[in-house]
Amino acid sequence: MDLFSNLLLSRLWSKVFAKSLAVTLIVSLLSSGLVIAAPSASPITVLPIDNAKFALGQKFDFLIEVKGAASSAMTVTVNGQAADQYFGKPAVAKLDGTLGTYRVNDVAFTKAGKIEVTVQAATQDGAKTRTVRYDVVDTAKKRAKNVILFIGDGMSLQARQMARILSQGLTEGKYNGLLEMEKMSNLALITTSGYDSLVTDSANAASAYATGHKSVVNAMGVYADSTKDPFDDPKVENIIEIVKRTRGMATGLVSTANITDATPAAMVAHTRRRAEQNFIAENMLSAEHRPDVILGGGSRHFLPKSVPGSKRTDNKNLIEEFKKQGYVFSGTKSDLLDTPSNATKLLGLYQLDNMNVYIDREMLKNPKVLGGFNDQPNLMQMTKKAIDVLSKNPNGFFLMVEGASIDKQLHAVDWQRATYDTIEMDKAIGIAKEFAKKNNDTLIIVVADHAHGASITGTYHELDGKSGREAVRTYADSILPTYEDKDQDGFPDDPNPSVTLAVHFANHPDYNENYQFKEVPTVPAIMANGKAVANPQVKGEFRPGNIPASDSSEVHSADDIPLTADGPGADHFNGIMDNTEVFFGIVKALGIDGKRNLK
Structure with a gap:
């Protein structure tokens, strides 16, 4: 070996040794707790947060919090001008x-472009400065009259695929068709x-x-401040408020x-705590965001406490308060289908809490499971009725439809059960697409709010006497499932055929797995002495949990989720996008001028 080769080899070994030593040192410091902590966060909180994006004219509350404030005096500028003067x-x-605050409520940016906010404050640790930047975009170029937003709650890519397999089937490895949500342009x-x-939650x-705008777990329509009050957090104008204020559009909410x-x-409310459902129900009556159509479950938050x-x-x-506002009320499917043809406001509540899922509501119809609510509409019927009512408004409409379960x-x-509800939502999407074809002025968006860690390993069958994990068929053994749909309605006749899917979960509590469909909805784990343990009512192979024992159900995952869109404005959606861009795709398609009727 020549001298040059020796020198090169020596240098390479030196680098390897240095990296190895660095790794060893880091591991040692971690184990001994001696790793130097990252610099502490700024004592100055600016809400809305850094890099927030606004539609031109979108209203919001502006809040500065300074922890360890030495006095209430602070200097706040927006693009170099005192904030109170800038906002007027x-x-x-x-x-x-020790908490200093500076707040200006109900303000808006009236010019598009870049915004810079600078805060200077006296704290117990000396003078502190923080700068955040915003982006304000003009969306006043109309392309669509209506927008229908479908949200399949938790509908990850794998959830869509499960629905495609069951609803469309495969022949020699090729799918016999695609879901309605998959036959879209973008x-x-x-x-x-x-x-x-x-990892987010649905709120x-x-x-x-x-x-x-981004928020925090459990919050909707607000940025989270440091107080315990769930109703004083700085608000951001939501889609229903902005389309009602600027265009007088009809709005609707449909959910199972x-x-x-x-x-x-989240389409209407402003609160730090999603559990405030009595407040949310009453707040839906507020004129600035009162939907014209409200269909779903949850009558228990609308009925007086004297009602069982x-x-x-x-x-x-x-x-009764909604009726006074001119709403037609329906409590059953029969009532909904008999809604007067001239109705322009509609409230329908079909269960005390969440509506029953498709399998239980439409197929099994077990009275104990339904709890006396034997005449609930399906998501297709609710979607069609909502479109019929809302489309009477000449200014257009915004409708959110959720496949919740x-x-x-x-x-x-x-x-x-999750998959049959995915198919149900897909059928509702088909109804919306039929409406859009006739009018050519409606943007349809289909998206989830977050993902779950469910994945298809292969198929499962016990035809050769095997059971449990040994009956999970992988690779060449994963013969195609045997779901049948004799009436061709898209819903398999039997949710438990001889060859089914083998679905596994990445983020679950202790539970027992038998791969069989459960005739009655059953929770996977129950709480015992403060810990989640496998539900003994389910017989099968024990699966030790891989999440904290305080969680008794499977949890959300951080996976990216697919969005499909069709209609005028659908070209906004492509590539990898932040979830906040869904809002901007909507207001951009509608050509919302946020400065209209701005007070």
């Missing part, structure tokens, strides 16, 4: 103990994290769609969940 409203500055991948956590995720649950509530099953703490009858059944590791 007096600011309210307070010092509560496809994007959506990232889902909130600004507080990698935070749906709030991003409704406002174009409790209608005050996270996803539908009510969860209200007062005797307000919100159903895709998520709720995946939490219960019940992929079969």
